[in-house]
Amino acid sequence: MQRSNVDITNLQIGFGGLKVLENLNLHVDASEFLVLLGPSGCGKSTLLNAIAGLIDVKGGEIRIGDRDVTWAEPKDRGIAMVFQSYALYPRMSVRKNLSFGLKVARTPQDEIDSRVGEAAKMLRLTELLDRRPSELSGGQRQRVAIGRALVRHAGVYLFDEPLSNLDAQLRAELRVEIKRLHARLGATMIYVTHDQIEALTLADRIAVMQGGVIQQLDTPKKIYREPANRFVASFVGSPAMNFIRGRIARDGGLAFIAGDARFDLNGYAFRTPPSDAPAVLGIRPEHIEVIGSDHPSAVPARVEMVEPMGADALIWCRLADGTAFSFRSDADAQARAGDTLALRFPAEAFSLFDDQSGQRL
Amino acid sequence: MRLSLTSRLSVISALLPALMVMLVVYIGATSWTAWMSLTNSRMLPNNNFVGFRQYELLLTNDRWLTSVHNVIIYGVLFVSLALLIGFLLAVAIDQRVRAEDTIRSIYLYPYAMSFVVTGLVWQWLLNPTLGIQHVLRSWGFAGATFDWIVRPETAIYCLVIAGVWQASGLVMAIMLAGLRGVDDEIWKAARVDGLPKWRVYISIVIPMMGASFATAAVLLSTAVVRLYDLSVSMTNGGPGIASEVPAKFVMDHLFERANIGLATAAATTMLITVIAVVAPYLYWRARKGEVR
Numbered sequence: 001m002q003r004s005n006v007d008i009t010n011l012q013i014g015f016g017g018l019k020v021l022e023n024l025n026l027h028v029d030a031s032e033f034l035v036l037l038g039p040s041g042c043g044k045s046t047l048l049n050a051i052a053g054l055i056d057v058k059g060g061e062i063r064i065g066d067r068d069v070t071w072a073e074p075k076d077r078g079i080a081m082v083f084q085s086y087a088l089y090p091r092m093s094v095r096k097n098l099s100f101g102l103k104v105a106r107t108p109q110d111e112i113d114s115r116v117g118e119a120a121k122m123l124r125l126t127e128l129l130d131r132r133p134s135e136l137s138g139g140q141r142q143r144v145a146i147g148r149a150l151v152r153h154a155g156v157y158l159f160d161e162p163l164s165n166l167d168a169q170l171r172a173e174l175r176v177e178i179k180r181l182h183a184r185l186g187a188t189m190i191y192v193t194h195d196q197i198e199a200l201t202l203a204d205r206i207a208v209m210q211g212g213v214i215q216q217l218d219t220p221k222k223i224y225r226e227p228a229n230r231f232v233a234s235f236v237g238s239p240a241m242n243f244i245r246g247r248i249a250r251d252g253g254l255a256f257i258a259g260d261a262r263f264d265l266n267g268y269a270f271r272t273p274p275s276d277a278p279a280v281l282g283i284r285p286e287h288i289e290v291i292g293s294d295h296p297s298a299v300p301a302r303v304e305m306v307e308p309m310g311a312d313a314l315i316w317c318r319l320a321d322g323t324a325f326s327f328r329s330d331a332d333a334q335a336r337a338g339d340t341l342a343l344r345f346p347a348e349a350f351s352l353f354d355d356q357s358g359q360r361l
Numbered sequence: 362m363r364l365s366l367t368s369r370l371s372v373i374s375a376l377l378p379a380l381m382v383m384l385v386v387y388i389g390a391t392s393w394t395a396w397m398s399l400t401n402s403r404m405l406p407n408n409n410f411v412g413f414r415q416y417e418l419l420l421t422n423d424r425w426l427t428s429v430h431n432v433i434i435y436g437v438l439f440v441s442l443a444l445l446i447g448f449l450l451a452v453a454i455d456q457r458v459r460a461e462d463t464i465r466s467i468y469l470y471p472y473a474m475s476f477v478v479t480g481l482v483w484q485w486l487l488n489p490t491l492g493i494q495h496v497l498r499s500w501g502f503a504g505a506t507f508d509w510i511v512r513p514e515t516a517i518y519c520l521v522i523a524g525v526w527q528a529s530g531l532v533m534a535i536m537l538a539g540l541r542g543v544d545d546e547i548w549k550a551a552r553v554d555g556l557p558k559w560r561v562y563i564s565i566v567i568p569m570m571g572a573s574f575a576t577a578a579v580l581l582s583t584a585v586v587r588l589y590d591l592s593v594s595m596t597n598g599g600p601g602i603a604s605e606v607p608a609k610f611v612m613d614h615l616f617e618r619a620n621i622g623l624a625t626a627a628a629t630t631m632l633i634t635v636i637a638v639v640a641p642y643l644y645w646r647a648r649k650g651e652v653r
């Protein structure tokens with residue numbers, strides 16, 4: 001099986017007067033699992049359809065496996081695609097769904113049989129081969145759709161929100177199955193989703209998109225730990241990152257000041273040299289801890305609500321200046337609404353953003 | 362749902378007129394027709410029971426046999442051609458053409474005309490001394506001949522042409538709705554699979570449009586059974602009796618030829634034929650649990 005890399009340079013796409021993608025660049029390595037993550041309407045499907053050749057581009061170049069395919073038909077690009085609505089051929093059996101494309105392409109029958117058999121085995125479809133799509137559950141239908149992509153032995157597999165129509169449990173199961181498939185085939189996969197959990201669990205690298213622009217392209221870990229701007233920070237992670245408005249002060253040791261609260265910035269890796277300026281401090285709920293009130297860097301906060309979440313609890317608090325935030329604590333924490341806690345905000349876990357541009361500092 | 366006595370009474374009284382119409386007009390008139398066909402009524406109804414005498418006469422009546430023969434030819438050709446042309450028109454429009462709304466209205470326009478008008482228009486068009494043949498000859502095609510309407514063996518096909526022209530627009534509208542119901546992603550999947558467009562229509566889209574084809578076929582079939590005005594206005598059954606149809610046979614014998622017995626026997630025969638065709642179909646649909 002060939003594994004193709006994908007190179008997109010200066011891609012421009014618009015519908016009528018509406019510019020959806022402008023000068024977009026993206027490189028995907030062979031065998032990589034790349035996830036395009038973003039809110040709906042940000043142009044993920046548009047980008048994926050352009051790679052597949054299903055929409056015309058206004059400008060730029062798309063190369064798959066080092067071949068310029070900008071104007072090639074979808075079938076000649078060495079790609080296969082899985083759709084959100086499954087898009088199975090409804091009146092054909094599962095077997096026919098898998099084999100029809102190969103048959104029309106005049107693939108020899110024994111080759112068709114062996115590819116269909118192999119894909120069916122990999123996706124546990126062997127028992128279902130003679131059923132119609134209407135006789136299958138949602139999860140089974142999506143496995144058939146994946147099977148129809150696999151038999152093409154493509155260099156790149158494209159997935160457009162393949163799990164969005166499934167319920168939570170099936171989604172988790174199929175997610176694992178897709179990850180296993182990638183490990184087993186080592187194929188290049190580009191996967192579109194608006195679900196950040198899916199992105200974090202599946203991806204080798206994530207491209208976070210907003211408004212047709214890739215905001216950050218990095219490993220899941222980096223995206224989670226060091227978001228490049230406020231959009232990425234707020235879009236990735238659940239429960240969401242806390243944001244505290246304030247300013248950076250350099251008098252008497254580097255610190256972030258929000259009202260009366262003072263957060264020590266010793267240990268924060270600035271990208272640009274810090275200056276006294278308004279900024280936004282981001283910190284994820286799991287990084288805030290309760291400490292003794294006599295600790296020098298303790299910040300006091302009043303508990304407003306405790307939200308038990310099974311394994312742990314989310315505790316909602318307010319700083320003295322009224323800023324609301326939440327943090328994770330173990331499930332049998334003693335905190336009650338109305339209590340005042342002393343909390344530690346570790347500088348290593350901060351993400352500081354420019355107040356104006358929202359870029360990471 | 363449980364209703365109080367008064368509200369139940371008001372429901373019943375609201376439905377009563379419709380129920381009465383149903384009982385009197387449909388069941389009553391149908392039974393009366395069936396009974397008349399067993400009498401020897403001529404101009405006025407009477408109750409002289411003659412058994413199946415009228416049916417025996419019917420089966421030896423040349424005009425009736427021609428009518429049945431004609432309606433079969435018309436039915437098969439009209440339904441299949443209207444389905445085919447209507448589907449092709451819908452496919453043409455589905456290619457995202459410009460001015461789609463205008464084109465759709467133009468196609469639908471013939472359906473807004475009554476059969477009488479349609480018949481008259483096509484009678485002129487097909488008339489050798491006035492219509493298409495005349496125009497072709499005046500353009501210099503001296504040998505051009507299009508005189509189907511005045512030849513007994515071909516007159517019925519003229520009814521088919523007019524009927525198809527009138528009904529194709531409606532079929533197109535039904536088919537277009539069906540085509541628009543095909544998920545865009547299926548088309549994309551087919552493109553990725555490398556299927557040519559015609560192949561997608563034949564192997565994937567048409568099999569998905571069973572409901573549209575059934576709806577259109579049922580509508581067209583009822584038009585076949587009712588076929589009357591077109592024959593009257595285009596050919597008046599002629600030349601001779603060459604384009605007679607069963608409904609016209611019934612009407613003529615009821616009102617012009619004063620033969621109520623024979624007319625009602627013909628009408629009853631038509632009813633039984635329709636039931637014989639429709640009942641198994643309805644049964645099959647009910648078995649499939651698809652009755653909507």
Ligand SMILES: Nc1ncnc2c1ncn2[C@@H]1O[C@H](COP(=O)(O)OP(=O)(O)O)[C@@H](O)[C@H]1O
Nearest residue numbers: 015018020038039040041042043044045046047
């Ligand atoms: N066929 C189309 N015609 C016009 N606008 C479109 C079309 N497809 C997508 N768009 C617009 O392009 C933008 C991006 O759409 P899309 O790529 O589908 O977003 P996503 O997949 O991220 O939800 C949206 O604003 C959408 O309205």
Ligand SMILES: [Mg+2]
Nearest residue numbers: 044045046161
């Ligand atoms: Mg989308």
